[in-house]
Amino acid sequence: MLTMPKPSDQAAPDGIQLPAITVRNFSFYYGSNRVLHDISLRIPRNEVTALIGPSGCGKSTFLRSINRMNDLIAGTRSEGEIIVGDAEIHTPATDIVSLRRTVGMVFQRSNPFPKSIAENITYGPRLWGIRDRWQLDQIVEETLRQVGLWEEVRDRLGASALALSGGQQQRLCIARAIAVKPEILLMDEPASALDPIATRRIEELILELKERFTIVIVTHNMQQAARISDRTAFFYLGEVVEYDTTRTIFTNPRQARTEDYVTGRFG
Amino acid sequence: MQIHLDQELEILRRELSIMRNLATEALVRAIRALEEGRADLARKVIEGDREIDLQENKIDGMLLAIVGLKQPVAIDLRFLMAAMKINNDLERVADKAASIAKASLEIASPSSLHGLIEPVVTMSGHSALMIRDAFDCFLGKNADHALEVISMDHELNTMNTAFYNTLLDCLRASTTDPATALALYRIASAIERVGDLAKNISEEAVYYIRGEIIRHGTRPD
Numbered sequence: 001m002l003t004m005p006k007p008s009d010q011a012a013p014d015g016i017q018l019p020a021i022t023v024r025n026f027s028f029y030y031g032s033n034r035v036l037h038d039i040s041l042r043i044p045r046n047e048v049t050a051l052i053g054p055s056g057c058g059k060s061t062f063l064r065s066i067n068r069m070n071d072l073i074a075g076t077r078s079e080g081e082i083i084v085g086d087a088e089i090h091t092p093a094t095d096i097v098s099l100r101r102t103v104g105m106v107f108q109r110s111n112p113f114p115k116s117i118a119e120n121i122t123y124g125p126r127l128w129g130i131r132d133r134w135q136l137d138q139i140v141e142e143t144l145r146q147v148g149l150w151e152e153v154r155d156r157l158g159a160s161a162l163a164l165s166g167g168q169q170q171r172l173c174i175a176r177a178i179a180v181k182p183e184i185l186l187m188d189e190p191a192s193a194l195d196p197i198a199t200r201r202i203e204e205l206i207l208e209l210k211e212r213f214t215i216v217i218v219t220h221n222m223q224q225a226a227r228i229s230d231r232t233a234f235f236y237l238g239e240v241v242e243y244d245t246t247r248t249i250f251t252n253p254r255q256a257r258t259e260d261y262v263t264g265r266f267g
Numbered sequence: 268m269q270i271h272l273d274q275e276l277e278i279l280r281r282e283l284s285i286m287r288n289l290a291t292e293a294l295v296r297a298i299r300a301l302e303e304g305r306a307d308l309a310r311k312v313i314e315g316d317r318e319i320d321l322q323e324n325k326i327d328g329m330l331l332a333i334v335g336l337k338q339p340v341a342i343d344l345r346f347l348m349a350a351m352k353i354n355n356d357l358e359r360v361a362d363k364a365a366s367i368a369k370a371s372l373e374i375a376s377p378s379s380l381h382g383l384i385e386p387v388v389t390m391s392g393h394s395a396l397m398i399r400d401a402f403d404c405f406l407g408k409n410a411d412h413a414l415e416v417i418s419m420d421h422e423l424n425t426m427n428t429a430f431y432n433t434l435l436d437c438l439r440a441s442t443t444d445p446a447t448a449l450a451l452y453r454i455a456s457a458i459e460r461v462g463d464l465a466k467n468i469s470e471e472a473v474y475y476i477r478g479e480i481i482r483h484g485t486r487p488d
Contacts, residue, residue: 222340249341250340250341250344251340251341251478252345252478253341258341259341262340262341263269263340263341263343265269
């Protein structure tokens, strides 16, 4: 399992004392097509960082680079560094399974396993060798409580996860992701397929979860990024045009392209 | 969506311009009522304040709808925040005009007040110019000139202090009756306050254009 470094006393120019993720001159290629250009940024621990930008700008590719999900696509390669905790993750020595335990992921469409609610939660911990029934039950209750689902499903833990509503399924997927106690949660438009009530619950959950996890979220919903994130990175044509506090990005961005995008004047 | 927002912002600019015209016109009329001793004009200013209140409410309603329905951000949000305050500032300019008109009704014969009306007219012209320029800076996105308008307020304050001393001299010399002097003092104070409101509008213009809060002598972190 990757480890997180201790806080430094040194002042950081970007105000981030303890980055969970440090990206240095990172570029990414699909074949010969360079889709990310020399990205450098630091993502702070226990904050929500939103990645925004028009379709095709590279934000999802960047997100998936943080736990090397792009490795599943043939013909891809990267340059530069992504350091999670204190380890560069694009090295041959990187333990991918361990990386993905440290860096969990939640996708746009809820994708529960066709198993019971409880089995969805215990799947990861079992893979990591936990067999004790009492301990697994504890994990099920603890994680379902963390995502606010416990009271809704406590009497039907053996029921199929597919019987849950869309919003409940997405919260179950978040519970499944945090059941293995990751440090970082990546979310790729986690509420885009949900109705406003379910979206609100997911947003409230994200704000609660940041106390324990570092969250990086891709969203096309500008208001959602403004509501839930502490920092926002604006991606355009594979570059980070601006990365700052969400307050700055949505009230007084420094770059004209950022202002044009967040005000809906292009993209 | 953005096209619709731009259209609504344009309509809002027009309504704010109407508000500016109504408020400055009330101020100019109130001073003319004083200068010419015209009670009829003073009463028109007082009665006209209602129309300006309704215009303020109309603009407030538009602002609320745009913020709630369009959820603007960045420069659009700053424009709306500034417009909200400027709308209120202009309504207060109109209130001051009504106060001047009411005070002018208490002055029996302005033509007998040699040397006391002219400074008030000069101050009034200065304050009206400040309102016009501050508002033009807001709509024309001219932060540099908005800062110049703010500095114009010092001049108005100096004129007000000088006028106050003149009134004191008149009272000491018993050349002006106390009731008239008090009415003139209230008028000069109202004009001085109009200068403060112009300064507020200029500060809001700078906030809208540059995103810097400069009220109360503060600078952004």
